[in-house]
Amino acid sequence: MIRLLGLFLSFVATATISSAQQAPEIHILPVQGNVYMLVGAVGNIAVQVSSDGILMVDTGSAQMTDQALATVKQLAKPITNKPLRFIINTHFHPDHTGGNQKARAAGTTITGGNVAGNIQDATEGAAIFAHENVMKRMSAPTGAQAPTPSGGWPTDTYFGDTQELFFNGEAIQMFHPKSAHTDGDSIVFFRRSDVVLTGDIFTTTNYPIIDLQNGGSINGLIDALNLILDITIPAEKQEGGTMVIPGHGRLCDEADVVEYRDMVTIIRDRIQDMIKKGMTLEQIKAAKPTRDYDPLYGSTTGFWTTDMFVEAVYKSLTAKK
Ligand SMILES: [Zn+2]
Ligand SMILES: [Zn+2]
Numbered sequence: 001m002i003r004l005l006g007l008f009l010s011f012v013a014t015a016t017i018s019s020a021q022q023a024p025e026i027h028i029l030p031v032q033g034n035v036y037m038l039v040g041a042v043g044n045i046a047v048q049v050s051s052d053g054i055l056m057v058d059t060g061s062a063q064m065t066d067q068a069l070a071t072v073k074q075l076a077k078p079i080t081n082k083p084l085r086f087i088i089n090t091h092f093h094p095d096h097t098g099g100n101q102k103a104r105a106a107g108t109t110i111t112g113g114n115v116a117g118n119i120q121d122a123t124e125g126a127a128i129f130a131h132e133n134v135m136k137r138m139s140a141p142t143g144a145q146a147p148t149p150s151g152g153w154p155t156d157t158y159f160g161d162t163q164e165l166f167f168n169g170e171a172i173q174m175f176h177p178k179s180a181h182t183d184g185d186s187i188v189f190f191r192r193s194d195v196v197l198t199g200d201i202f203t204t205t206n207y208p209i210i211d212l213q214n215g216g217s218i219n220g221l222i223d224a225l226n227l228i229l230d231i232t233i234p235a236e237k238q239e240g241g242t243m244v245i246p247g248h249g250r251l252c253d254e255a256d257v258v259e260y261r262d263m264v265t266i267i268r269d270r271i272q273d274m275i276k277k278g279m280t281l282e283q284i285k286a287a288k289p290t291r292d293y294d295p296l297y298g299s300t301t302g303f304w305t306t307d308m309f310v311e312a313v314y315k316s317l318t319a320k321k
Contacts, residue, residue, distance in 0.1 A: 026071040031243050033193025041068045043096040046197045046245050050168035053082030057188050057197045058090055059099030069106055083107055089130040090199025091182045092137040100152030130154040131176050133184030177224035183215025189231050197245045204249025207297045207309035218268050218316040225261040263293050271313050281314050
């Protein structure tokens, strides 16, 4: 299973090389209320800006941090001269936390106006919120070398099912599904702006990544998609209502999550049935339980192929509890 992380890192590296060739740009998409979506830093980033300052959910891949922070500064300039105060991480993967260290350090200096941060604040930087399992994955047991530098580690962890924060006149809730994409996921809900950031529990670009090595599971992932649907409320005419920012891909609403939840549930049920019939993993792969969804989510190459998804679902369903 080390293979998964290795592939993950090579995915990030590949994305960096190709994006460097194309002179990548970070784009800002106003979502609603005080929340904006930053697209182009590999993992999607959400930014909340108002009179109290700036809050970021996820910081993208390390290679895109300078551009992401410059874009946040531009965005905040006409709105506030207060600094980046808070960072929330949806999970530990480097395409979502790679900018943590720089963003935290920039915490007092990326004010919208030309206001220099005071020295005391500059040493402290922005606070980083995450579930405690994010900390476990980013740090290491005593004596071992930590997978990530300590400057990017969470400063404020929580261990229950929920955590809350109040900033810019808005309640921000974090919901922790126990074992979904990883075992340290947070779904982040901006209650007043009515925007949810899902991390990689929900993506529009691929089948869900179930990081078994780091505590993910297919049934937990479906539970987490249902939790997102508990939070979201559609507007009266189908489209709109609560807006949903996926870990990767385009801006969505509740209907998109319903479709994705149904797809994942149907494929889980098909594979479960095949396991009950005594089919082997190879036979299940050959039976193509994902076939009708492959045009939308499937892949035979790259970081997360259809075969890898089917294998992860199989292993998750047959794992000894
Ligand atoms: Zn991701
Ligand atoms: Zn991830």
